[in-house]
Amino acid sequence: xxxxxxxxxxxxxxxxxxxxxxxxxxxxxxxxxxxxxxxxxxxxxxxxxxxxxxxxxxxxxxxxxxxxxxxxxxxxxxxxxxx
Numbered sequence: 313x314x315x316x317x318x319x320x321x322x323x324x325x326x327x328x329x330x331x332x333x334x335x336x337x338x339x340x341x342x343x344x345x346x347x348x349x350x351x352x353x354x355x356x357x358x359x360x361x362x363x364x365x366x367x368x369x370x371x372x373x374x375x376x377x378x379x380x381x382x383x384x385x386x387x388x389x390x391x392x393x394x395x
Contacts, residue, residue: 320361320369328354342383349379 331354339347353376360368 317361317364321358324354324358324361328358346379346383350376350383353379 335347353372357369357372360372
Protein backbone atom coordinates (compact mmCIF):
# COMPACT_ATOMS: atom_id res chain seq x y z
CA UNK A 313 0.00 0.00 0.00
CA UNK A 314 2.89 2.37 0.74
CA UNK A 315 4.06 1.96 -2.84
CA UNK A 316 0.67 3.07 -4.15
CA UNK A 317 0.86 6.34 -2.17
CA UNK A 318 4.44 6.89 -3.29
CA UNK A 319 3.54 6.27 -6.93
CA UNK A 320 0.50 8.55 -6.64
CA UNK A 321 2.75 11.29 -5.28
CA UNK A 322 5.22 10.83 -8.17
CA UNK A 323 2.50 10.98 -10.80
CA UNK A 324 0.77 13.96 -9.23
CA UNK A 325 4.05 15.84 -8.89
CA UNK A 326 4.80 15.20 -12.56
CA UNK A 327 1.37 16.45 -13.60
CA UNK A 328 1.73 19.50 -11.37
CA UNK A 329 5.17 20.31 -12.79
CA UNK A 330 3.91 19.98 -16.37
CA UNK A 331 0.80 22.02 -15.58
CA UNK A 332 2.85 24.81 -13.99
CA UNK A 333 5.08 24.91 -17.09
CA UNK A 334 2.00 25.10 -19.33
CA UNK A 335 -0.15 27.60 -17.42
CA UNK A 336 1.71 30.83 -18.29
CA UNK A 337 1.14 30.54 -22.04
CA UNK A 338 -2.23 28.83 -21.62
CA UNK A 339 -3.55 31.79 -19.62
CA UNK A 340 -3.07 33.94 -22.71
CA UNK A 341 -5.83 31.86 -24.28
CA UNK A 342 -8.17 30.96 -21.41
CA UNK A 343 -9.66 32.53 -18.31
CA UNK A 344 -7.09 32.80 -15.49
CA UNK A 345 -9.58 31.70 -12.84
CA UNK A 346 -10.34 28.51 -14.75
CA UNK A 347 -6.64 27.65 -14.92
CA UNK A 348 -6.27 28.48 -11.23
CA UNK A 349 -9.09 26.04 -10.42
CA UNK A 350 -7.13 23.23 -12.08
CA UNK A 351 -3.98 24.23 -10.20
CA UNK A 352 -5.85 24.28 -6.90
CA UNK A 353 -7.33 20.84 -7.55
CA UNK A 354 -3.87 19.41 -8.30
CA UNK A 355 -2.38 20.98 -5.17
CA UNK A 356 -5.31 19.70 -3.10
CA UNK A 357 -4.82 16.23 -4.54
CA UNK A 358 -1.12 16.38 -3.66
CA UNK A 359 -2.00 17.36 -0.07
CA UNK A 360 -4.46 14.46 0.19
CA UNK A 361 -1.83 12.05 -1.04
CA UNK A 362 0.75 13.41 1.37
CA UNK A 363 -1.72 13.00 4.26
CA UNK A 364 -2.76 9.60 2.87
CA UNK A 365 -6.42 10.54 3.09
CA UNK A 366 -8.27 8.58 0.46
CA UNK A 367 -11.52 10.57 0.76
CA UNK A 368 -9.63 13.83 0.19
CA UNK A 369 -7.98 12.32 -2.87
CA UNK A 370 -11.33 11.22 -4.31
CA UNK A 371 -12.76 14.70 -3.79
CA UNK A 372 -9.72 16.41 -5.34
CA UNK A 373 -9.79 14.03 -8.32
CA UNK A 374 -13.46 14.84 -8.89
CA UNK A 375 -12.73 18.57 -8.76
CA UNK A 376 -9.74 18.16 -11.05
CA UNK A 377 -11.80 16.28 -13.61
CA UNK A 378 -14.64 18.81 -13.52
CA UNK A 379 -12.29 21.79 -13.75
CA UNK A 380 -10.29 20.26 -16.60
CA UNK A 381 -13.48 19.47 -18.53
CA UNK A 382 -14.67 23.01 -17.92
CA UNK A 383 -11.54 24.35 -19.62
CA UNK A 384 -12.44 22.45 -22.75
CA UNK A 385 -16.19 23.06 -22.75
CA UNK A 386 -15.94 26.75 -21.99
CA UNK A 387 -13.50 27.51 -24.79
CA UNK A 388 -14.42 24.83 -27.31
CA UNK A 389 -15.32 26.08 -30.76
CA UNK A 390 -18.99 25.13 -30.70
CA UNK A 391 -22.12 26.84 -31.95
CA UNK A 392 -23.27 27.47 -28.37
CA UNK A 393 -19.99 29.23 -27.50
CA UNK A 394 -19.94 31.28 -30.71
CA UNK A 395 -23.46 32.59 -30.22
